[in-house]
Amino acid sequence: MHxxxxxxxxxxxxxxxxxxxxxxAHLAECTECRTTLDDLRAVRSLLxxxxxxxxxxxxxxxxxxxxxxxxxxxxxxQWLIAVATMAxxxxxxxxxxxxxxxxxxxxxxxxWYFQQQAEFAAVHPMADVTLTSYLSSALPYETFPExxxxxxxx
Amino acid sequence: xxxxxxxxxxxxxGTTFGSAADRTASQESFAELLAAHWQHAYRxxxxxxxxxxxxxxxxxxxxEEAFRAFHRFQPGTRFDRWLFRIMHNxxxxxxxxxxxxxxxxxxxxxxxxxxxxxxxxxEVAEGALDGPVLRAxxxxxxxxxxxxxxxxxxxxxxxxxxxxxxCPIGTVRSRLxxxxxxxxxxxxxxxxxxxQGDL
Numbered sequence: 425m426h427x428x429x430x431x432x433x434x435x436x437x438x439x440x441x442x443x444x445x446x447x448x449a450h451l452a453e454c455t456e457c458r459t460t461l462d463d464l465r466a467v468r469s470l471l472x473x474x475x476x477x478x479x480x481x482x483x484x485x486x487x488x489x490x491x492x493x494x495x496x497x498x499x500x501x502q503w504l505i506a507v508a509t510m511a512x513x514x515x516x517x518x519x520x521x522x523x524x525x526x527x528x529x530x531x532x533x534x535x536w537y538f539q540q541q542a543e544f545a546a547v548h549p550m551a552d553v554t555l556t557s558y559l560s561s562a563l564p565y566e567t568f569p570e571x572x573x574x575x576x577x578x
Numbered sequence: 579x580x581x582x583x584x585x586x587x588x589x590x591x592g593t594t595f596g597s598a599a600d601r602t603a604s605q606e607s608f609a610e611l612l613a614a615h616w617q618h619a620y621r622x623x624x625x626x627x628x629x630x631x632x633x634x635x636x637x638x639x640x641x642e643e644a645f646r647a648f649h650r651f652q653p654g655t656r657f658d659r660w661l662f663r664i665m666h667n668x669x670x671x672x673x674x675x676x677x678x679x680x681x682x683x684x685x686x687x688x689x690x691x692x693x694x695x696x697x698x699x700x701e702v703a704e705g706a707l708d709g710p711v712l713r714a715x716x717x718x719x720x721x722x723x724x725x726x727x728x729x730x731x732x733x734x735x736x737x738x739x740x741x742x743x744x745c746p747i748g749t750v751r752s753r754l755x756x757x758x759x760x761x762x763x764x765x766x767x768x769x770x771x772x773x774q775g776d777l
Contacts, residue, residue: 429755436729438736438751463762464755466769471730471761474711479620480634487638488609491645 427457435464518548608648612641615658618732622662625727626669628716636672640665659734662742666724673720714764722757725750730758 427450433439434447451458612619623633623640644651644664651660715723715731721743728739729750736754740747762769771777 429752432755432758433736433751436736462773463769464758466772467758467761467765468730469772470711470765470768471715471726474625474715474731477621477624479616479637480630483620483634483637484613484616487641488612490638491608491642492605494642494645 426454426460427451431457431461431464435461435468604648605645608645611657612644612661615661618658619661619665622727622732623665623669625715625731626666626720626724628712636665636669640668643668656738659738659742662728663744666742669720669724710765710768714761717764718757718760722753722760725753726757726761729754 427434427447430439430443430447434444437444439447451461619640620633620637623637624630627633627636640661644661647664651657715726718726724743725739728734728742729736734742736747736750739750743750768777
């Protein structure tokens with residue numbers, strides 16, 4: 425019966441005196457365990473030849489700068505985040521507001537309608553997509569009497 | 579009988595907090611402690627990851643996590659061990675993510691790739707042994723590599739390694755033993771040369 429991890433602990437001096445004496449008694453009689461112990465000691469010595477790894481000189485300052493940014497992010501008050509979120513929400517609601525389409529299907533009211541849309545879009549650029557979608561579905565074809573004719577001639 | 583374990587930060591100033599007032603000065607205190615243990619922390623990260631880029635990345639992540647959790651740091655305890663534990667947790671998380679992505683697994687690396695059979699011990703110039711030793715270290719499974727890095731390369735005692743790796747001391751001992759036996763086989767030519775006085 426050979427020793428196992430007791431040898432590593434013995435080598436590192438982490439056994440109790442009683443445990444160490446038991447291991448020492450075994451080693452006195454077991455050539456194989458003595459060989460293993462010598463090998464383990466050599467491995468440990470080889471590991472000590474590992475190079476002194478050094479970080480990049482700027483690594484610490486980079487890390488501290490990142491940490492300073494973390495702290496900056498953390499110091500933004502919660503109430504300020506809530507107010508900003510509410511303001512963004514209100515702004516989005518305003519952007520999505522679309523004037524109702526004209527009930528009269530004549531050219532004058534349609535021009536007036538597009539003028540209103542153009543003014544609104546100038547102030548609310550984000551509403552363009554909404555307007556296009558809305559107009560394509562809601563605006564009656566007879567608003568442009570010449571439009572079907574133009575399509576026929578193509 | 580030899581004793582090789584020495585406290586990691588025995589010669590490093592600022593290892594522990596002296597008073598509660600120090601604890602409240604979070605960023606300055608943290609920066610001082612991090613700077614004092616920077617070299618050791620980087621070395622541990624390098625032994626875990628095996629290359630400079632990943633080690634700096636890992637240390638950066640660990641430092642940020644440690645800073646966010648700095649209010650939980652216990653005065654009078656060892657900052658280096660606390661940081662090492664956070665870093666090891668981050669390392670294990672990374673390994674899990676990488677395994678899920680099936681990019682590669684460090685466990686799949688075999689010791690056969692460690693040694694260059696053409697390079698005998700007699701050809702090893704002074705200082706050139708670093709390559710085989712570090713390659714052999716990288717070939718170990720991550721849990722064994724962490725134990726070797728802490729105990730053999732950083733000089734920490736078993737109980738500190740157990741605290742950092744969150745495992746019993748007996749586990750540290752058995753992992754270390756298995757790791758050294760594996761390294762013995764992979765570094766056999768160098769082990770023999772060392773025992774014969776050729777190194």
